[in-house]
Amino acid sequence: MLELRNLSSGYGDALVLRDFSCRFENGRVTALMGRNGMGKTTLLKTIMGLIKAKSGSVRFDGQALETWPTHLIARAGIGYVPQGREIFEDFSVTENLQLGLLGQDPVGALPFSQIYDWFPLLKERADQRAGTFSGGQQQILAIARALVGGPKMLLLDEPTEGIQPSIVHDIGLQLAKIAKETGLGILIVEQNVEMVRTLADQVLFMENGEIRESCDIEAVKQDDTLLHRYLSV
Amino acid sequence: MSELIPIFLDASSYILILVLVALGLMIVFGMMGVINMAHGELFMIGAYVMVLTQDMGLPFLVGIVLAPLVVAFFGLLIETALIRHIYHRPLDTILATWGLSIALKQLVVLLFGPESHSVPLPVDGSLDVGTFSYPVYRLILMLTSILLIGGTFWLFLRTKFGLMARAVIARPATAAALGIDTRRMYRWSFVIGTALAGLAGALVAPIISVDPQMGLGYLVPGFLSILVGGAGPLAGVLAGGAVIGGVNNLLAVWISPVAALITVYVIAILIIRLKPEGLLGGRRAK
Numbered sequence: 478m479l480e481l482r483n484l485s486s487g488y489g490d491a492l493v494l495r496d497f498s499c500r501f502e503n504g505r506v507t508a509l510m511g512r513n514g515m516g517k518t519t520l521l522k523t524i525m526g527l528i529k530a531k532s533g534s535v536r537f538d539g540q541a542l543e544t545w546p547t548h549l550i551a552r553a554g555i556g557y558v559p560q561g562r563e564i565f566e567d568f569s570v571t572e573n574l575q576l577g578l579l580g581q582d583p584v585g586a587l588p589f590s591q592i593y594d595w596f597p598l599l600k601e602r603a604d605q606r607a608g609t610f611s612g613g614q615q616q617i618l619a620i621a622r623a624l625v626g627g628p629k630m631l632l633l634d635e636p637t638e639g640i641q642p643s644i645v646h647d648i649g650l651q652l653a654k655i656a657k658e659t660g661l662g663i664l665i666v667e668q669n670v671e672m673v674r675t676l677a678d679q680v681l682f683m684e685n686g687e688i689r690e691s692c693d694i695e696a697v698k699q700d701d702t703l704l705h706r707y708l709s710v
Numbered sequence: 711m712s713e714l715i716p717i718f719l720d721a722s723s724y725i726l727i728l729v730l731v732a733l734g735l736m737i738v739f740g741m742m743g744v745i746n747m748a749h750g751e752l753f754m755i756g757a758y759v760m761v762l763t764q765d766m767g768l769p770f771l772v773g774i775v776l777a778p779l780v781v782a783f784f785g786l787l788i789e790t791a792l793i794r795h796i797y798h799r800p801l802d803t804i805l806a807t808w809g810l811s812i813a814l815k816q817l818v819v820l821l822f823g824p825e826s827h828s829v830p831l832p833v834d835g836s837l838d839v840g841t842f843s844y845p846v847y848r849l850i851l852m853l854t855s856i857l858l859i860g861g862t863f864w865l866f867l868r869t870k871f872g873l874m875a876r877a878v879i880a881r882p883a884t885a886a887a888l889g890i891d892t893r894r895m896y897r898w899s900f901v902i903g904t905a906l907a908g909l910a911g912a913l914v915a916p917i918i919s920v921d922p923q924m925g926l927g928y929l930v931p932g933f934l935s936i937l938v939g940g941a942g943p944l945a946g947v948l949a950g951g952a953v954i955g956g957v958n959n960l961l962a963v964w965i966s967p968v969a970a971l972i973t974v975y976v977i978a979i980l981i982i983r984l985k986p987e988g989l990l991g992g993r994r995a996k
Contacts, residue, residue, distance in 0.1 A: 525887055527883055527886075527887065546886070546891075546893075547883070547886035547887055547892075548886045548887075548888075548889050548890055548891045548892065551886070551887055551888060551889035552889045557887040559883070559884060559887065563881055563883075563884040565876075565877055565880055565881065565884075567876075567880070568873070568876075568877070572873055575870070575873060576873065576874065576877050576885070576888055576890070577888050579870055579873070579874055579888075579889075579890065580874070580885075580888050580889025580890035580891070581888075581889045622888065623888070626888065626889060
């Protein structure tokens, strides 16, 4: 379980995240929605230690992570798929996947065969240079790269950005299946309503660095007033 | 035809030594983007370690082993105390390492004096084929250089360490988020680069005069080779070394050393002007 308590962080003197508190259970998919600039990416980066928290705590499975360097947070079992995917374009698909393994404890890591079962495309194109992939294929690779180390919690930052709708749907279904099969917890920052409907169990709406509303996905499916309130400009 | 062989052998020897000296620089500057002005002095320290071991009457191979170790230790100190605080701050890096280079030069002057030293050739004799003969040690040096270039390429292009190092250099934050200890990778890449400078110094010591000013003479063509060849890809140093070393050596024989140097700089300026990213393409196209 990932638990954030009174977490504040930001860039320089500007505070983007204010007293953010929330709990994310393993095995549940939580979608974090909100307009641009509301602190969603900052939250994920703060959890990963890429931005240092100014105050508050990040606890994961009983360990306080807020002062840890990023690579130890990753090794503690939190996988991260950054915005823009950030795959290694010059490396092959296999090398990208290897990089997801090399820094991790081999005990908890997943075999490549498991990854290929979930994403057969990566097996077919194992030797292809990742930079030649389409946006959607790169996204699949970035997700697989984060999964191969065997995380217990996966943070996804706008995985559907700039990706064609058919692939968005496939990724959503596959992630939902993986979460159900493995008990993986997912925290996904997303603006794409279709993706959230496919994948999430729970939705948090964020505004100005704080959670304004939290509800079950069924509530969102039945009534889209919240979507209008927190997403429309 | 047969008179061309020594000329080309000389040019190849010059190119290979230039690449050998630039190899460490290729890692530290080409891959990591750290402009280490003291790299030439690390090369010099390697040569002085060889001078010292020879003065003590130790076998040549002891110097070959000790030089990279001693210089790697310097590299570790420099990285920990200086470079790690100023990665991604090029101007500060240039100033800090320039200061360091002056300090190291003065240290050597204090310890060994300002005069030049020489190291006896570990292998005398020359290889005679038909009418021409060539010093055996130069041939050994060429072969060693080829092996070291191959070994460095293998380390960075074929091993897990190399894959992680290249990943950290391309996308440090992403690599860290995958669990890779970026501090450690930066540190050891830098130390390997400095160890190679030390090894190059020890290997080259018997065929040059070892003095406190020797670093600069090798640092400049080294940087130039990498800029001309392209700082991103590892092979850039080979292309750049071939152009810089080849032109310099051949023209020095055929015309004059001064004309050769002028031509080298004109060619370097033209290449950098026309292909700012170097012959083999740019550094880290993001």
